Amino acid sequence: MSHRTSARYTALIRARLEEERDRLLAEAEQLSHRASSCEQIASGERETHPADAASERAEREIDVARRGSLETRVSDVEAALSKLEAGQYGQCEDCGRPIPVARLRALPWARRCIDCESRRAVHQPPELGAIHAQDRGFHRLSA
Numbered sequence: 001m002s003h004r005t006s007a008r009y010t011a012l013i014r015a016r017l018e019e020e021r022d023r024l025l026a027e028a029e030q031l032s033h034r035a036s037s038c039e040q041i042a043s044g045e046r047e048t049h050p051a052d053a054a055s056e057r058a059e060r061e062i063d064v065a066r067r068g069s070l071e072t073r074v075s076d077v078e079a080a081l082s083k084l085e086a087g088q089y090g091q092c093e094d095c096g097r098p099i100p101v102a103r104l105r106a107l108p109w110a111r112r113c114i115d116c117e118s119r120r121a122v123h124q125p126p127e128l129g130a131i132h133a134q135d136r137g138f139h140r141l142s143a
């Protein structure tokens, strides 16, 4: 990548990342407002029908999960912004190789290349790990 295009590219990526960060923070803000109204229900400060309370509790569980993934995303976006400042944007955090542009276009805050990401996915969410294990078993059988 030439120096000239790189400055323009950096500005574009930064704008896209900052926009995403603002959007995520606004969403997190909304979720925390909802969470505090749920706490009022839980502590009996607000009169509600039991069924409403139950569905709000279910929603709250979804919100908690959503908030967790929002926080992860915000930290990914912030990491991407600081890598951009450091001139290391688009570099895989695990293997150090450049992340393909197509991946960055779809996921500007990607921390890792697809290879490293899928290696991690095997160890992280159990359901994904199970699928990968089945895949490997299948390939062994068919090989």
Ligand SMILES: [Zn+2]
Pocket (backbone or CB within 6 Å): 092, 093, 094, 095, 096, 097, 112, 113, 114, 115, 116, 117
């Ligand atoms: Zn990698």
